[in-house]
Amino acid sequence: MSVLIFVDHIDGHIKKASHEALSYGAKIAEQTGTTAEAVILGTVNDDLEKLGEHGVKKVYQVQNEQLQQFDSQVYTKVIAQVAQQSGAKVIIFSNNSSGKALAPRVAVRLKAGLAAGVNALPDTSNGFTVRKTVFSGKAFAQVAIDTEIKVLSLNVNAFTIITGEGKAEVIPFDAIVESPKLKTIDSTKTSGKVSLTEADVVVSAGRGLKGPENWGMVEELADTLGAALACSRPVADAHWRPHNEHVGQTGIAIAPNLYVAVGISGAIQHLAGVNRSKVIVVINKDPEAPFFKAADYGVVGDAFEIVPKLTSAIKKLKGQS
Amino acid sequence: MKILVCISKTPDTTAKIAFTDNNTKFAEAGVQWIINPYDEWYSLVRAIELKEKDPSTIINLVTVGGADAEPIIRKALALGGDEAIRINAEPLESYQVASLIAEIARNGNYDLVLTGKETIDYNGGAVGGLLAEVLDLPYIANATNLQVNGSTATVKREIEGGEETIECPFPLVLSCQKGMAEARIPNMRGIMAARTKPLKVVDPSPVQTLTKFSEFQLPPAKQGVKLVSPDNVDELVRLLHEEARAI
Numbered sequence: 001m002s003v004l005i006f007v008d009h010i011d012g013h014i015k016k017a018s019h020e021a022l023s024y025g026a027k028i029a030e031q032t033g034t035t036a037e038a039v040i041l042g043t044v045n046d047d048l049e050k051l052g053e054h055g056v057k058k059v060y061q062v063q064n065e066q067l068q069q070f071d072s073q074v075y076t077k078v079i080a081q082v083a084q085q086s087g088a089k090v091i092i093f094s095n096n097s098s099g100k101a102l103a104p105r106v107a108v109r110l111k112a113g114l115a116a117g118v119n120a121l122p123d124t125s126n127g128f129t130v131r132k133t134v135f136s137g138k139a140f141a142q143v144a145i146d147t148e149i150k151v152l153s154l155n156v157n158a159f160t161i162i163t164g165e166g167k168a169e170v171i172p173f174d175a176i177v178e179s180p181k182l183k184t185i186d187s188t189k190t191s192g193k194v195s196l197t198e199a200d201v202v203v204s205a206g207r208g209l210k211g212p213e214n215w216g217m218v219e220e221l222a223d224t225l226g227a228a229l230a231c232s233r234p235v236a237d238a239h240w241r242p243h244n245e246h247v248g249q250t251g252i253a254i255a256p257n258l259y260v261a262v263g264i265s266g267a268i269q270h271l272a273g274v275n276r277s278k279v280i281v282v283i284n285k286d287p288e289a290p291f292f293k294a295a296d297y298g299v300v301g302d303a304f305e306i307v308p309k310l311t312s313a314i315k316k317l318k319g320q321s
Numbered sequence: 322m323k324i325l326v327c328i329s330k331t332p333d334t335t336a337k338i339a340f341t342d343n344n345t346k347f348a349e350a351g352v353q354w355i356i357n358p359y360d361e362w363y364s365l366v367r368a369i370e371l372k373e374k375d376p377s378t379i380i381n382l383v384t385v386g387g388a389d390a391e392p393i394i395r396k397a398l399a400l401g402g403d404e405a406i407r408i409n410a411e412p413l414e415s416y417q418v419a420s421l422i423a424e425i426a427r428n429g430n431y432d433l434v435l436t437g438k439e440t441i442d443y444n445g446g447a448v449g450g451l452l453a454e455v456l457d458l459p460y461i462a463n464a465t466n467l468q469v470n471g472s473t474a475t476v477k478r479e480i481e482g483g484e485e486t487i488e489c490p491f492p493l494v495l496s497c498q499k500g501m502a503e504a505r506i507p508n509m510r511g512i513m514a515a516r517t518k519p520l521k522v523v524d525p526s527p528v529q530t531l532t533k534f535s536e537f538q539l540p541p542a543k544q545g546v547k548l549v550s551p552d553n554v555d556e557l558v559r560l561l562h563e564e565a566r567a568i
């Protein structure tokens with residue numbers, strides 16, 4: 001019996017979300033008196049033995065030319081082979097771009113119940129129930145999984161990485177790998193340096209900025225904070241900013257440590273995508289803006305005045321000027 | 322080309338979120354229902370655009386829901402699409418929904434099955450992937466663009482910090498999100514036409530449920546905002562650093 005965690009990587013490095021998933025999976029193994037094991041498809045530059053620091057004992061590594069192409073249909077069959085051989089009873093993915101495609105497929109293949117978007121350790125005292133976000137972060141639900149095998153996808157930024165001592169045993173795994181039907185013909189990086197869903201800090205701006213030409217100061221604030229950029233829906237709809245920055249109920253849902261909202265009114269659909277942020281700062285010239293009700297810290301005033309001041313105050317704190 | 326578009330019914334985005342029956346059920350009283358925005362704005366509209374380019378395209382809509390889902394599926398027909406199928410079952414969880422839709426998909430020989438990225442109520446983001454595995458088809462999640470070139474689809478998908486362009490032969494399953502298409506509103510002609518479009522109701526075959534929502538909770542309320550004077554931004558930075566430990 002084991003808890004098996006899928007390790008996702010990009011550009012030769014394991015994603016931060018996977019370190020969270022490994023820590024989460026190791027805790028579940030500890031809680032249920034089983035062992036935590038990991039599975040990685042392909043090759044990375046990172047030291048896989050070091051994954052033991054999160055508490056996993058074994059890392060199954062499947063290496064095959066065909067796996068250079070991400071294809072959920074092919075990957076699923078490989079992960080299922082590893083899961084079956086290791087006797088995994090709980091299988092964990094990150095609820096990120098790969099996990100969203102893989103977790104449901106693996107669940108079907110292993111006749112397992114799926115809880116997608118979980119954000120807490122399961123309750124295993126009586127059956128198996130786990131908490132997930134519902135209604136776009138406006139509520140939580142306890143999901144009871146009735147099957148022998150369980151598949152969970154963990155929300156990004158929902159579980160703190162645990163790093164201790166330990167070395168994992170890296171085990172090459174010989175799997176049957178089909179040839180992919182998908183073919184990636186191009187891949188581009190979006191302008192931001194930090195990925196929005198994985199960012200610790202997000203700086204977001206709305207229609208209060210008046211036009212795309214005013215984003216310079218927002219970008220500078222984001223750079224100073226090492227933050228990813230986001231925006232409200234009308235800003236993306238008007239093509240002031242690219243659509244992949246649109247957060248909210250119908251955009252990307254995020255849960256950073258710090259969310260700074262500039263010139264955004266705080267409509268219910270906007271809040272739905274950002275209300276899982278740990279700390280929310282709102283800068284708005286209207287004291288009645290609904291966003292203040294959802295904020296931890298607020299400044300009532302003109303963004304054009306406050307944002308540059310905020311940037312230089314943070315630079316001062318960080319000793320950059 | 323034959324396309325199946327999965328349509329789900331969700332509470333309006335401004336609906337008050339509350340629970341009844343000892344927090345085991347969503348409080349539906351007074352709630353307005355809409356087509357799940359991802360299904361409406363992105364998958365359905367993209368399917369309609371493809372049909373506008375190639376009129377031989379057939380678009381079928383499918384929903385798993387009771388009679389109360391009928392206005393939703395009619396509205397979807399008013400936007401476009403040739404006919405609709407309602408599988409007469411209360412949707413309980415994503416595996417049940419996917420199993421029921423899979424039967425329709427299998428019998429209909431579709432080239433393309435479209436779902437939304439997720440439902441805005443239960444946020445599973447799962448039905449597309451479940452469906453793809455049940456049907457053993459390729460699947461691309463969170464697609465932001467779809468072009469059709471003969472027997473191949475060219476799809477863009479969002480990944481962490483970037484975007485990929487992928488080619489895939491039909492048939493395939495896609496979950497759609499922003500970028501796919503621009504939202505539309507139904508016009509009078511569409512609404513009139515929808516009245517006479519076929520809406521077939523089929524009985525569900527028995528399928529399993531594997532999970533169950535056992536209880537709902539609302540998040541704890543915020544403490545209340547701490548306001549800082551615009552003339553004292555240094556104080557905000559101090560609070561964020563020392564009190565919130567966020568920077």
Ligand SMILES: Cc1cc2nc3c(=O)[nH]c(=O)nc-3n(C[C@H](O)[C@H](O)[C@H](O)COP(=O)(O)OP(=O)(O)OC[C@H]3O[C@@H](n4cnc5c(N)ncnc54)[C@H](O)[C@@H]3O)c2cc1C
Pocket residue numbers: 205206207208209231232233234235246247248249250251262263264265266267268269270273283284285286289301302303304334358
């Ligand atoms: C079905 C549906 C889904 C939706 N999904 C989303 C979603 O996913 N994400 C989303 O964001 N929205 C969504 N919306 C739209 C949402 O309802 C709001 O319209 C939108 O969030 C408003 O964007 P905003 O705050 O940028 O603009 P506005 O509401 O116009 O607010 C601008 C704010 O800027 C402030 N301001 C103006 N000038 C200044 C200044 N100089 N300094 C400081 N502050 C200033 C104003 O006081 C105001 O509060 C959705 C709507 C619907 C109907």
Ligand SMILES: Nc1ncnc2c1ncn2[C@@H]1O[C@H](COP(=O)(O)O)[C@@H](O)[C@H]1O
Pocket residue numbers: 327328329330357359360383384385386412415418435436437438439440441443444445446447448449
């Ligand atoms: N009851 C339903 N009937 C038809 N399609 C559905 C239903 N529930 C979900 N879907 C489809 O599956 C997508 C993802 O749903 P979910 O996995 O529940 O978040 C939705 O955007 C719909 O396209």
